[in-house]
Amino acid sequence: MDEFALIDRIVAILGERAKGEGVLLGPGDDAALVAVPSGFDLAVTTDTLVAGRHFPTDASGDLVGARAMGVNLSDLAAMGAEARYCVVALTAPEPNIPWIEAFARGLAEAAARHGVAVVGGNLARGPLSVSVAAHGIVPRGEALVRSGARPGDRVYLSGALGVGYAARLAGDPRFYRVEPRLALGVSLRGIASAALDISDGFLSDLGHLCTASAVGAEVDLESVPVCPDVDARTALSCGDDYELLFTASAPTPVAESVHPVGRIVVGEGVTLFDAGRPVALDPNHPAGFRHFE
Amino acid sequence: MDEFALIDRIVAILGERAKGEGVLLGPGDDAALVAVPSGFDLAVTTDTLVAGRHFPTDASGDLVGARAMGVNLSDLAAMGAEARYCVVALTAPEPNIPWIEAFARGLAEAAARHGVAVVGGNLARGPLSVSVAAHGIVPRGEALVRSGARPGDRVYLSGALGVGYAARLAGDPRFYRVEPRLALGVSLRGIASAALDISDGFLSDLGHLCTASAVGAEVDLESVPVCPDVDARTALSCGDDYELLFTASAPTPVAESVHPVGRIVVGEGVTLFDAGRPVALDPNHPAGFRHFE
Structure with a gap:
């Protein structure tokens, strides 16, 4: 042929x-x-x-x-x-x-x-x-971009972290059958102040959102949904989750699968809190999936 | 980095x-x-x-x-x-x-x-x-497509065949510096009845135009401009020329670099004429560059 x-x-x-x-x-x-x-x-x-x-x-x-x-x-x-x-x-x-x-x-x-x-x-x-x-x-004018987050906004995540990673390790076809959050994205027009997908990893992409918006973010670890098969630190940086991460002035009506995981603050970068105390990132878990490292 | x-x-x-x-x-x-x-x-x-x-x-x-x-x-x-x-x-x-x-x-x-x-x-x-x-x-409605050629139309070619092929063989940077015929394309709106670029080779692409338009084409070999460094049969099928091939009801005002090379007829496929006599295609020169052969 x-x-x-x-x-x-x-x-x-x-x-x-x-x-x-x-x-x-x-x-x-x-x-x-x-x-x-x-x-x-x-x-x-x-x-x-x-x-x-x-x-x-x-x-x-x-x-x-x-x-x-x-x-x-x-x-x-x-x-x-x-x-x-x-x-x-x-x-x-x-x-x-x-x-x-x-x-x-x-x-x-x-x-x-x-x-x-x-x-x-x-x-x-x-x-x-x-x-x-x-x-x-x-x-026109209603697209969600990365640069609109403002101090005081809440940070939301659709779904759980580590699901794609676990599917990849398990050779589960769900790794391939990515479900893009198209309906959620459309529903967030006029509601989200900033949004991106977390294909590079939650921490890395939240960092991108903060850089683009010239703000910082605080994340409460206990509020971040994580796939039971994956350890929490890995889930924060593993990539392969095609969920949406977005910010909005709290409180906002959001879909059932969407969880508030933190807040936007004056400053820069992402700070993690575990039971209210800031925690350091483990250097063995680099933030995100960087193709050229 | x-x-x-x-x-x-x-x-x-x-x-x-x-x-x-x-x-x-x-x-x-x-x-x-x-x-x-x-x-x-x-x-x-x-x-x-x-x-x-x-x-x-x-x-x-x-x-x-x-x-x-x-x-x-x-x-x-x-x-x-x-x-x-x-x-x-x-x-x-x-x-x-x-x-x-x-x-x-x-x-x-x-x-x-x-x-x-x-x-x-x-x-x-x-x-x-x-x-x-x-x-x-x-x-809207002014795009040039492949399917509009009609019997009686003339066939036109911009530039000469074999130029890209010769540049490739010679390692000439002009092989890379493809000059898309954008201004010519725009000028042909409302004039050309069908058009395509001949990236797959003149004969192959003229065949595509004929198939899409459900017509045949006759080409006069002596009227087809060919790069002096390339033999004529190779030039007809070598690909790598990013020229436009188009049809129009004759006569039409066309740019200086554009040459009439044949006519559209009732039928199918491309027939070559040399000094007015039909010539067979050499099976050693397949028509066009087919990536999966």
């Missing part, structure tokens, strides 16, 4: 997922054409998964497709955007047709679950990796 | 190229935010360059950055779009800071030359490759 036939096969598997509201021209031309509704801005993000680094080299295609979609949509969730379109660049070492077809199925299933159209892509030969560029729409 | 410091360095090198008209939020948040002007649609494309396949593994960073930008913008040119935004996913095997800085400079220079903002990206560790997703705007 040559490149063009394989692309046709992928597009056939995508089926209705290559179309969608606002998709004027899907795969097959030099570029896709999409419409952005009047009064909305476009959120654009890209994320790459590399075999052997972000997933095992023998991971099945459907799981890699699901994860590639999920991690990108999580960034759109963090902006309060409604996910709409994506393009997918797959690089694969050989024409392993069944793997690539499974990849397309995984992509299509995740796209269907979140109402996203796969409008185009690229297929290249090389070491296995996938880059997705995902696009969402958000009413 | 850790991942976040390196990203800061890249963004510093991009400087003003990380901003631009319509860029509401550039690099540094979970996603970028861009505005698409009312009455315009968005053209979205992605292309990947893999070290050892699309460029030599020892190519300098600035050249790889330039080519990654250029080949993506060529797809926007083929849509008649005005290039606006892009996101860049770089995967690199080690923190080779000088190479990555040079890459950012090459990217920034190409972006500046074509008025494109680099609004975000991703940095991952792995075998060297780069995926760009590029975005352009085009007035």
Whole structure:
């Protein structure tokens, strides 16, 4: 099967997922054409998964497709955007047709679950990796950004830390089936003062939020939900949890799965409190997942 | 230098190229935010360059950055779009800071030359490759697509075939400094009935245009401009020329560098004529560059 036939096969598997509201021209031309509704801005993000680094080299295609979609949509969730379109660049070492077809199925299933159209892509030969560029729409001026946290805001976290890490260690498919918090993100428009997803790890990403907002944060360890299989210090920095971390003026109506975990203060950096006393971070648990260390 | 410091360095090198008209939020948040002007649609494309396949593994960073930008913008040119935004996913095997800085400079220079903002990206560790997703705007309904060619239209080509191939063989930096035909693409709105870029090779891409338009094409070999260093049959199929191939009802006012090379007919596929007689294609020169053959 040559490149063009394989692309046709992928597009056939995508089926209705290559179309969608606002998709004027899907795969097959030099570029896709999409419409952005009047009064909305476009959120654009890209994320790459590399075999052997972000997933095992023998991971099945459907799981890699699901994860590639999920991690990108999580960034759109963090902006309060409604996910709409994506393009997918797959690089694969050989024409392993069944793997690539499974990849397309995984992509299509995740796209269907979140109402996203796969409008185009690229297929290249090389070491296995996938880059997705995902696009969402958000009413003008209502996007959630990292820089809006103010002293006195409370800090909230959706879900528990360490879930993704535990799934990865256990080889649990849930590691791949990232559930981006898109509905939560949309519901936080006008409520959250700042938001991000914690793909780099809770402490690292809270640090990013503080830097972007020029504030400090205090976190109460006992209020941070942690996956029972993971020790608390690891959970604070392990990454792989695609939850939302956000700030809002307390008290705010929030979803059931959302927990207040601390507060924003004048200053800089993150301070942890255990039973009301500040605790030092263990240098053996670096804050976050840094690809270039 | 850790991942976040390196990203800061890249963004510093991009400087003003990380901003631009319509860029509401550039690099540094979970996603970028861009505005698409009312009455315009968005053209979205992605292309990947893999070290050892699309460029030599020892190519300098600035050249790889330039080519990654250029080949993506060529797809926007083929849509008649005005290039606006892009996101860049770089995967690199080690923190080779000088190479990555040079890459950012090459990217920034190409972006500046074509008025494109680099609004975000991703940095991952792995075998060297780069995926760009590029975005352009085009007035609603005016995009150039592949499917509009009609019998009786003439076929036009910008520039000469084989130039990119010859530059690649010679190790000429012009191989990397792809000049996307953006101004020509914009000028063809309302004139061209169909268009694409010939990155896969002239014959292969003319075949794509014919398939998409459900027509055939006849090409007069003596009217096809070919780079003097390359034999004509190779030039027809070698790829790496980022020229535009388009159709229009004859005669049309076209730029100086554009040549009529044939005509659209009822039927299917491409027929070559040499001095008025049909010629067979040499099976040793497959039509186009197929990554998965």
